[in-house]
Amino acid sequence: MMDVNLLIGFGAAFLLTVILMPLFIPLLRRMKFGQSIREEGPESHMKKTGTPTMGGLVYLIAIIVTVLLVALFTEGLTADILILLLVLFGFGLIGFLDDFIKVVLKRNLGLTSLQKLIAQIVIAVISFLLLNGTEFDTSVSIPFTDAAIELSVVYVLFIIFWLVGFSNAVNLTDGLDGLVAGTASIAFAAFGVLAIHQDENAIALFTFSVAGALLGFLVFNKYPAKVFMGDTGSLALGGALAMVSILLKQELLLLLIGLVFVIETLSVILQVGSFKLRKKRIFKMSPIHHHFELSGWSEWKVVTVFWLVGLIAALIAVALEVL
Template sequence: MSDGLALLESVGHFVRNRSVLPRDPGQNLALSLALSGVAFLLTVIVGHPYIQWLRRHGIGKKIRIEGPEGHLVKLGTPTMGGFMITVPVIVLTVFFNLLGRLSMLLPLGVLIGTAVLGAIDDRLSLVGATRMGLSARFKMIWLLLFSIVAAVILYGPLGLHSIYIPFVGKFDIGAVYLPIAVLAIAGTANAVNLTDGLDTLAGGTAAVAFTAYGIIAFLQGQIQVVTFCFTMVGSVLGFLWYNAHPAQVFMGDTGSLALGASLATAALMTGQWLLLPIIGIVFVAEALSVMLQVAYFKLTNGKRLFRMTPLHHHFELLGWSETQITLRFWLVGMMAGLLGMALALA
């Protein structure tokens, strides 16, 4: 714990002794990486007492009976672990990434709003609750509202309304940008939410995606987005310390909705949002598997395209172990992240 406090104090000293944040790219990157380390340490330090608090208050996850039978052992595992990710990021962003960087109020607001929405959903899906959370329609309405507000801010005050096409260039698409931004934020939030079904799966793949966009932002000189992305990475990795199989805590919708929405917001702020389906290929595959399953089920009067969706459940029923699935999905996510960064350079 003393190491974490010492590192936090050094970062604070670094910022307090400057009237403005450093202009040197190397110093800016150093600060971003330092905050990532601080986020990791803070999450690990507060993780254990927070999980014990969740257990004492009976905040355990209810498991859907239609899921794989092997998941029944997870019944009662503490949930709402997403606060372990979002709270350190919020604190560090407020203290170290807002000075002269007021644009960071946008991803911060998206993070807070979606985390609160997810927490309400998690609270209604605990063991002993009579419901399985908020209705899909209610959640989608609120996600769309958050997404619309974010899209308007991106388009208006931040002046973002362009598309970057690899090997071709940048083009202004005007107001068409607005529905695209709404779809990107709400869609990514839902996709990460669907991915959060195995220990470390959503967290690991999200950390890879945030790293990719942090590097893209650095290449653009957007150090505020770099800092936000790397702070998210550190906090997510700290959460994974406790989410490693067998998980001591689940992030729940508190974490998954916030991760997805803030990832899309960061991608939009870099202007490289066209690469989001590539960098987040695992999230796309998970969401697409659900949509295809539903469509195929309706068209064929009850037949199934996959054994079970989202996609990770299909591989579970094929006999892959939970750790095999998560590690292989991580590898796919890493390669997709590298491809996305390569295309951003193009």
């Protein structure tokens, strides 16, 4: 049975995002925080130039405020919640700096890849040190079995790979209106169900609060988007999603629950690898959502199909794990 606090967290984060966003969007417009569209992207996206970005700030604020208040007035702040908020805030800060440099300082590339990587690794290492202080299990569970692989001190490398990998995977996926808001809300809700199944109410509170905030954001981010989340939002979501899977000891299950993010990332790796080795492209454009656009699909069709793929994958993962 779902704890009423989870419903409060979901509803409060949703309402807070819906209330704050209409105040935030005009502010972004006045400050000229408009999105610059990549010239190498689909030509149809050029009309999105100037759409306010960094909207991820709003739902991050909504999530942090909601989780802190509900946790303080119920079971208290657990170590799990503090670690999740640290990762959410830390990766969000990296994204904010990247967006700020691109949008405000007008440097199209933002932070360099090396700067972002170093910052992400630092947050991942801090997370590992905090987990290590809680006698954390350093094995990686094999989905749908009782088996696990013990990594011991090498687990720190796994955490770095997992957090950096999925923060960038979600960031790569954020290329169409509503795509990440929808797929990420599905993924967080799926892990929320698993958290309830494991009686991990604190983690469930966090996941459902994130899902609620993202659905609130989707009201303004669905096609045609009035605001984009920017790297501020996407990097934070990816890092937090990876940490949720780690805390629930369902690390590898994220490959199925986050299948859309995995496919998007693989499409980029395959495209780059193929071009470097064979001087030929596999897709018309990567990430793969652009391939479908250039194949004649409407943006809305691509997004809804990807949502459906994410939903089916999440339902299969949860069903196989819970039933």
